[in-house]
Amino acid sequence: MFVWSKRLVAALLGSFMLLLMIFLFQGAPDSTSGLKIHTTRWMALNYAGLMIWIFVWMIDQARVRGKNVWLWLVPFLFAPLVTLMLFVLFLQRKLSS
Numbered sequence: 001m002f003v004w005s006k007r008l009v010a011a012l013l014g015s016f017m018l019l020l021m022i023f024l025f026q027g028a029p030d031s032t033s034g035l036k037i038h039t040t041r042w043m044a045l046n047y048a049g050l051m052i053w054i055f056v057w058m059i060d061q062a063r064v065r066g067k068n069v070w071l072w073l074v075p076f077l078f079a080p081l082v083t084l085m086l087f088v089l090f091l092q093r094k095l096s097s
Helices: 006-026 034-065 070-078 080-092
Strands: none
Touching: 006 034, 034 070, 034 080, 070 080
16 A cells, blocks of 8 residues: 555554543542443444554545546545445446546
């Protein structure tokens, strides 16, 4: 993959670990809803990480095929799964020669 670099991977993993530590130490363990808050934050963090990972994959696939991926950013923010499916179909269509 052209997009990934050691610096990018280290920065993403470092920010993930930092956010995870903040989420773990921020919640009060004696509150009854602490688990719900922690679980919600954990799910949000994983979802955000997955969306970043998928968009970086889209950037990589677009670069390999010589397409522009930035046109897909706004639809991806509003409907990631639908946009991903349409993007894959767009990349798989046959070019008329």
